[in-house]
Amino acid sequence: MSNNFILPDNKLIDKFFDENNFNLYYSKPALKHIKEFILAGISKGFSSKTTDIAEYSENHRTTIGHFLSKGNWNEEFIKEIIKNQSLEFSFDYAKNNDEPIFILHDDTVSEKTKPSSQAKSPIEKTDFCYSHLTGRTVLGHQLLTTMIQSGEHNLVYDLQRYDRERQSKIDTVCDIAESMPTPPTNAYALFDSWYNCPKIINAYAKKGYHCIGALKRNRIIYPKGIRIGISDYAKYIQKSDVHLVTVNGSEYWVHRYEGNLNNIENAVVILSWPVDAFKNSKALRAFLCTNVSLDEKTILEYYSKRWSIEVYFRQSKRILGLDKYQVRSIKAIDRIWVLQNLVYLFCTIGLDKPMKFGRGVLEARKHSKREYIEWIYECAQTGIPLNTTLELLNVA
Incomplete structure (x- = not known):
């Protein structure tokens, strides 16, 4: 990318950063990288590859890869923002509208190609795991996901890579249950038969949640x-x-x-x-x-709401490239998942009003295009030659 590349301001993203105090935790270069990831994430055809992000950056894809794998920024702050915003919105909505709260648990597999025995740098931390989608054991990363739903609003609370050497799925879900605050209305944890066990049920009961599985x-x-x-x-x-x-x-x-x-x-x-x-x-x-x-x-009606997490998996893979990343270091992969969920949060409750993710992506795209057009119009109004404008946008 040319060093002269200009990224027009995106007022919605800037407002989103201000409301969540990003400026207190990240340097200007880090904020620029995160903003570029969001702009790339809402674009058509995004697949979480560094080449996709580079389309919205003055930096080469290798610089973006370095930011993801070795950059000095703390992704844990973004994780906490996602959790806190999802909890606050869902609990407030449930309380104000007398709606129940649903905590959804499930997992999915990001399948990867088995590396050659001579591969010098295979993707880190892959493992063989059973894929419910394909009905067979595949190589890849298994993602444990927790969502919060109230009314028509479905928000991501937590997404983490399953590491069988560190902790079991059951213990991970129990930890999440223990982290939940007391709900303001009736609340239910929903899960399939893989998670329906006394240990999880008891963990949720202690926090005031019923379970349906x-x-x-x-x-x-x-x-x-x-x-x-x-x-x-x-x-x-x-x-x-x-x-x-x-x-x-x-x-x-x-x-x-x-x-x-x-x-x-x-x-x-x-x-x-x-x-x-x-x-x-x-x-x-x-x-x-x-x-x-x-x-x-x-x-049965309550249990059917668990389907929302399957919709999230499908949308995240199709729109956000949840399983299309090509970086190899596990730190970069974990960070990509965090940034993908930040895009999800932005498109659901970070715009002018709350909306479903699919609709939010379309609105975010329209807003981004509108700001590009307004910026180009301002360039023309101030007498900047067309060729210079095209060069600044790296499309000359």
Whole structure:
């Protein structure tokens, strides 16, 4: 890139930085790099490669790579900003609108190509992990993600790389549960069967949260004191033992069990089948809820909100390049994920008003284009020749 490259001001990003005190924690060069990452992140075709960021910078991609891998700046401050802003917004919205709060947990895999045995600098800290998306074991990084949802607003709270040598997934989620403040309204942690265990449930219960999660069909329940697995119990359920509920436009036959499970004193277990697949063992789904006052329809509707985290994974991979990075040092990779989530925060609650991420990206792009056009117009009004303007924008 030319050293004469000029980056027009972006007032929304500057306001976002001011509101979160970025100027107190980062030098002007670091702020410039972070701003360039946000501008690149909201552009079409972004894939988290240093060449993409270089399109919005006067620096060469090697300089950007150095900023990510060895730059003297603390990404932990941005992590805290993301957590605090997401918590504050979600809790205030829930309290003001009498809405429940949902904490969503899940993980995804950033798959990478297996390096050659002769590779001198392979991507660091990759591991073999199971991908639910492909149904096979792949090489890559596994990302544990936590989101907060209230109403229609879905915000990222935490994203971290899973390191099996450091801590288990269960212990990581328990740590996150312990970090949560007491909720101002009813609050629920939502997760699939991989995280549905007494340790996590108890960790959330201590902070005032109920849990709703999918159950594996071999989980043990105790109807009338009889020890039996869910799939075996389902064989004895008759049409008179179920009723229809409609959830998000689809009908399901449901059966309710309330009682104890192993290491869980009392909870609701919902067995459900699609309306046209009653007694089909492959169609059976089971869910646990620790709030026994909820009816079956509400439990299933609440659990369906967990889909928001799958939408986040898809959008982050497609729009923010969550799995497209090509830097090799693990420090640079961890920092890219932090900056990607900063872009996500900016596009959801950092603009003029809160909005869903997809809409926020479009609005941020429009604002950025508008400021470029205004800057070019000002150049023309002040008599700067067109060729000079094109050179300043590095498009001559």
